[in-house]
Amino acid sequence: MFDRIRLWFFALMLIVPASLLLACGARREPTIPAAPKKAEETAGPALFLKEGFDENNSGWLEAADAEASQGYRDGKFFFEIRAPDLFVWDNPGINVQDFVLSVKARQVSGDSENSYGVLVRYVDEGNFYRFDLSGDGRYAVFKLENAEWVPLADWQASAYVRPQGEVNLIQIDCQGAKMTFYVNGQELIDVQDRSFERGDVGLLASTFADPNVEVEFDNLEIREVQD
Numbered sequence: 001m002f003d004r005i006r007l008w009f010f011a012l013m014l015i016v017p018a019s020l021l022l023a024c025g026a027r028r029e030p031t032i033p034a035a036p037k038k039a040e041e042t043a044g045p046a047l048f049l050k051e052g053f054d055e056n057n058s059g060w061l062e063a064a065d066a067e068a069s070q071g072y073r074d075g076k077f078f079f080e081i082r083a084p085d086l087f088v089w090d091n092p093g094i095n096v097q098d099f100v101l102s103v104k105a106r107q108v109s110g111d112s113e114n115s116y117g118v119l120v121r122y123v124d125e126g127n128f129y130r131f132d133l134s135g136d137g138r139y140a141v142f143k144l145e146n147a148e149w150v151p152l153a154d155w156q157a158s159a160y161v162r163p164q165g166e167v168n169l170i171q172i173d174c175q176g177a178k179m180t181f182y183v184n185g186q187e188l189i190d191v192q193d194r195s196f197e198r199g200d201v202g203l204l205a206s207t208f209a210d211p212n213v214e215v216e217f218d219n220l221e222i223r224e225v226q227d
Contacts, residue, residue: 110213119202135164
């Protein structure tokens with residue numbers, strides 16, 4: 001068993017199919033982040049982090065209790081939540097400002113209205129940006145600032161977000177105040193916000209009213225922005 005602290009409860013606006021206000025909890029596990037892997041010199045953009053999750057000692061937290069579990073499995077990193085209103089995530093422990101992030105993600109099972117995605121410019125547990133996908137083909141962008149959620153792009157459907165069971169390639173370009181969000185090579189939205197200039201990244205999973213979701217991630221890369 002491991003220690004777990006519920007840090008806060010918050011509300012997200014979720015369109016299912018009309019706008020509903022759902023409460024969600026947050027969890028953060030203590031971990032000692034590993035140094036990012038160094039890549040060989042290339043002529044292209046510098047590589048800040050490359051993670052294939054093939055080795056289970058690369059610094060991501062493995063943990064489990066009655067409500068949730070996370071860890072390495074079959075060359076991927078997974079989260080499984082078995083409780084409602086719970087938000088879990090993990091960070092690799094890097095500090096980047098302008099970058100391009102890409103990762104493959106898939107909802108394996110659970111209610112399609114639950115969510116999974118990526119954190120960027122993570123300053124601390126109460127300050128970061130969050131990009132979510134849902135198993136029924138929607139996406140949203142939120143900012144957590146001083147433990148208060150601010151929607152930067154409310155939940156909306158996209159034909160480019162593949163449904164539960166299929167892999168989505170997530171890409172986020174962060175350059176200055178502008179953040180551009182892509183799925184499967186298609187730009188979904190860009191937002192402008194100057195609250196956080198740099199920070200860590202993270203992978204996440206979240207449940208709302210339904211207690212079950214299982215997601216997995218693979219091939220995480222973070223590169224410098226190419227002019």
